Amino acid sequence: MSNDDRVNVISVNHLSKRFAEYQAVDNISFTVKQGEILALLGPNGAGKTTTINCLLGFLKPESGRVTIAGIDPVVDVVAVRKQLAYIPEQVALYPKLSGQENLVYMSEVAGVEKSTAQFRLLLNEVNLPDYAIDKPVGSYSKGMRQKVGIAIALAKNAKALVLDEPTSGLDPSASHEFSELIQTLAKEGVAILMATHDLYRAQEDAHSVAIMNKGQLVHSLGGDAIKDAELESLYLQHVRAVSTC
Amino acid sequence: MLTLTLKKEWLEGRREGRTLWLSCIVLVLLACALLSSWHSYQQVQVQKQQVEKSERERWLEQGGKDPHSAAHYGVYVVKPDTGLSVLDPGLTDYQGVVLRLEAHKRNETLFRGIQDAIQMQRFGNLSPAFILQTLLPLLIILFGFHSVAAERESGTLKQLLANGLCPKRFFIAKTLSIYGFALLFFVPLVLYILFTLVFGSSITAYRSALFLISYGVYILIWVLLTLVISSYSRTARSALISLLVVWASTCLFLPKLAIANAESKFPTPSSQIFLSKLESEIYTPERQQAITKFKQDTLDEFGVKSVDELPFAWSGAQLQFGEQYADKVFDRLFGQRQIQLDAQGFHYQSAGILSPFIALQAISMSAAATDLPHHVLFSNAGEKHRRLMQEILNGDLKENGLTKKSDGESYQGDHQLWERIPEFSYQYPPIDTLAKHYGRAAIYLVCWLVLLMFLACLAVQRIKNEGK
Numbered sequence: 166m167s168n169d170d171r172v173n174v175i176s177v178n179h180l181s182k183r184f185a186e187y188q189a190v191d192n193i194s195f196t197v198k199q200g201e202i203l204a205l206l207g208p209n210g211a212g213k214t215t216t217i218n219c220l221l222g223f224l225k226p227e228s229g230r231v232t233i234a235g236i237d238p239v240v241d242v243v244a245v246r247k248q249l250a251y252i253p254e255q256v257a258l259y260p261k262l263s264g265q266e267n268l269v270y271m272s273e274v275a276g277v278e279k280s281t282a283q284f285r286l287l288l289n290e291v292n293l294p295d296y297a298i299d300k301p302v303g304s305y306s307k308g309m310r311q312k313v314g315i316a317i318a319l320a321k322n323a324k325a326l327v328l329d330e331p332t333s334g335l336d337p338s339a340s341h342e343f344s345e346l347i348q349t350l351a352k353e354g355v356a357i358l359m360a361t362h363d364l365y366r367a368q369e370d371a372h373s374v375a376i377m378n379k380g381q382l383v384h385s386l387g388g389d390a391i392k393d394a395e396l397e398s399l400y401l402q403h404v405r406a407v408s409t410c
Numbered sequence: 411m412l413t414l415t416l417k418k419e420w421l422e423g424r425r426e427g428r429t430l431w432l433s434c435i436v437l438v439l440l441a442c443a444l445l446s447s448w449h450s451y452q453q454v455q456v457q458k459q460q461v462e463k464s465e466r467e468r469w470l471e472q473g474g475k476d477p478h479s480a481a482h483y484g485v486y487v488v489k490p491d492t493g494l495s496v497l498d499p500g501l502t503d504y505q506g507v508v509l510r511l512e513a514h515k516r517n518e519t520l521f522r523g524i525q526d527a528i529q530m531q532r533f534g535n536l537s538p539a540f541i542l543q544t545l546l547p548l549l550i551i552l553f554g555f556h557s558v559a560a561e562r563e564s565g566t567l568k569q570l571l572a573n574g575l576c577p578k579r580f581f582i583a584k585t586l587s588i589y590g591f592a593l594l595f596f597v598p599l600v601l602y603i604l605f606t607l608v609f610g611s612s613i614t615a616y617r618s619a620l621f622l623i624s625y626g627v628y629i630l631i632w633v634l635l636t637l638v639i640s641s642y643s644r645t646a647r648s649a650l651i652s653l654l655v656v657w658a659s660t661c662l663f664l665p666k667l668a669i670a671n672a673e674s675k676f677p678t679p680s681s682q683i684f685l686s687k688l689e690s691e692i693y694t695p696e697r698q699q700a701i702t703k704f705k706q707d708t709l710d711e712f713g714v715k716s717v718d719e720l721p722f723a724w725s726g727a728q729l730q731f732g733e734q735y736a737d738k739v740f741d742r743l744f745g746q747r748q749i750q751l752d753a754q755g756f757h758y759q760s761a762g763i764l765s766p767f768i769a770l771q772a773i774s775m776s777a778a779a780t781d782l783p784h785h786v787l788f789s790n791a792g793e794k795h796r797r798l799m800q801e802i803l804n805g806d807l808k809e810n811g812l813t814k815k816s817d818g819e820s821y822q823g824d825h826q827l828w829e830r831i832p833e834f835s836y837q838y839p840p841i842d843t844l845a846k847h848y849g850r851a852a853i854y855l856v857c858w859l860v861l862l863m864f865l866a867c868l869a870v871q872r873i874k875n876e877g878k
């Protein structure tokens with residue numbers, strides 16, 4: 166299947182969201198196709214998390230529309246959440262439960278039915294060390310928690326994966342491991358939206374990049390242009406340009 | 411979802427350690443309270459049976475005696491109780507268990523537990539009812555305050571919602587897991603009630619059902635209250651503080667306030683003042699005038715000039731007249747006091763709309779027959795028996811008082827007369843006939859449940875809108 170044949174899984178059309186006087190998101194549009202990784206860049210307060218919350222159905226758009234696999238969360242949030250997995254910056258887990266227990270609980274709550282062995286296999290797939298699987302999550306490093314988060318997403322067999330600052334605070338090795346995992350997911354056909362500050366990871370992993378600032382989508386580029394671009398200068402150029410307007 | 415949540419909550423609780431220890435402490439306290447209450451109950455039962463048996467023998471074997479002397483000799487009757495009084499002793503220690511029935515006097519009950527209590531015991535009694543009504547809600551709070559608030563605080567709630575969690579099922583699962591935990595404390599109670607139902611006769615299925623259902627509803631109210639406040643709180647800490655304020659208000663302060671308010675609004679005289687009032691209102695010049703008039707009316711009726719000419723013993727008739735005169739005063743003064751006590755009870759129970767603790771207290775004591783209305787029923791039954799006893803003895807004196815024994819001594823009653831006084835036997839009426847005493851409290855408890863179910867629906871909505 167060529168790039169063009171792939172269907173849009175995540176679709177954002179003229180999305181706007183305002184909090185009182187503050188315009189958090191201002192008429193942005195983008196799509197993420199099946200198997201594509203889109204890196205959403207931007208400084209703090211750019212509107213990345215607000216966009217994600219609209220996709221998750223936690224926020225209702227002021228205007229415009231978002232869809233996941235063709236379903237509008239405003240219309241059917243339950244159906245959307247079945248198609249979508251979400252990994253926040255700090256994967257929220259129960260510290261007293263082990264990685265395996267967290268995975269089982271989070272997955273079964275979402276209606277996923279698997280055997281204990283299958284759940285364990287998922288944790289092996291995300292390279293969670295064997296010794297850690299049955300240990301309380303309270304003793305995990307951030308990287309290990311992120312891996313449990315990915316295992317939860319894998320268990321769900323979601324069509325779309327939304328990541329909010331996934332590599333923030335990870336050491337280079339853990340960040341690299343994380344990158345490999347999402348690359349694998351993308352190859353399996355999952356559409357991935359990754360809001361991040363990590364320009365290096367965006368350049369390495371993403372198939373397309375969108376830069377947001379002050380609620381607006383100020384620049385986007387895709388394909389080989391990402392690898393060739395001086396992403397840092399481009400980012401600073403757009404962020405500063407809008408800032409000085 | 412339910413099994414899953416139960417398992418997860420159990421694992422977390424077990425690893426937390428603190429909840430497990432707290433639960434064990436409360437469970438041990440409950441078991442101790444139940445055992446010590448049952449032990450005391452057994453001791454009292456043995457004493458009661460001995461008193462009942464020896465009292466009848468004492469009465470029948472008192473020998474030849476003037477019937478009026480026998481009326482003063484009197485009998486002691488014992489207040490019945492139900493096996494549920496082991497679980498909720500209610501006002502038993504303040505009301506006494508033995509009533510002396512004698513001529514001219516309507517006595518208050520004797521042998522109040524509180525009189526025999528040592529100084530330290532007066533600080534509070536550890537009964538199963540106290541643990542279930544006061545400590546179990548506290549344990550529910552400590553077990554469940556973080557249920558939703560901590561999930562919100564740590565971000566797991568958002569993550570669960572993003573994963574497709576159904577808020578309604580989540581809330582129900584949380585409710586059932588805490589309720590299931592709280593119901594563990596019912597096991598000793600249910601076992602005791604079943605044991606008493608099977609092997610004892612002092613407890614009825616209706617009273618037991620009312621007792622268990624009302625506690626079941628009360629516990630559910632606290633579970634829902636805990637979850638609703640937890641759902642509305644931003645942090646687990648604020649949820650805990652809010653819940654502790656509600657607990658202290660409804661279980662500690664409000665009952666004290668309601669009692670003080672009821673006492674000041676509907677004051678009753680102290681026992682000493684009341685007894686002296688009884689004396690002073692019976693032995694009045696009006697009484698003497700009434701006796702004189704009765705004497706004159708009797709002489710006129712029989713067309714004689716002196717009581718010695720009457721065909722019966724005047725002393726018997728006069729004593730019965732005096733008894734009936736005093737009975738009217740008793741009815742009036744006890745009636746007035748009862749109106750005040752009923753008003754106090756009504757006023758106190760009204761606070762049940764603000765405190766489920768007060769509402770449950772009324773139902774629990776009623777089911778266990780340890781409340782004031784049950785005491786009044788016994789007291790009235792005793793008084794009825796006393797009046798019957800005086801009527802028989804005075805009637806016998808009136809009828810036979812003129813006869814002299816062969817040795818010229820005045821008339822004396824014998825074993826045959828004593829046997830004419832029936833043995834006092836009283837059983838409380840079925841609990842459903844006393845609904846007027848606890849019906850309002852039951853309605854308040856149901857109102858609390860309905861209100862919390864409504865708030866629970868709003869809490870589910872709030873969870874659904876999480877993050878918006």
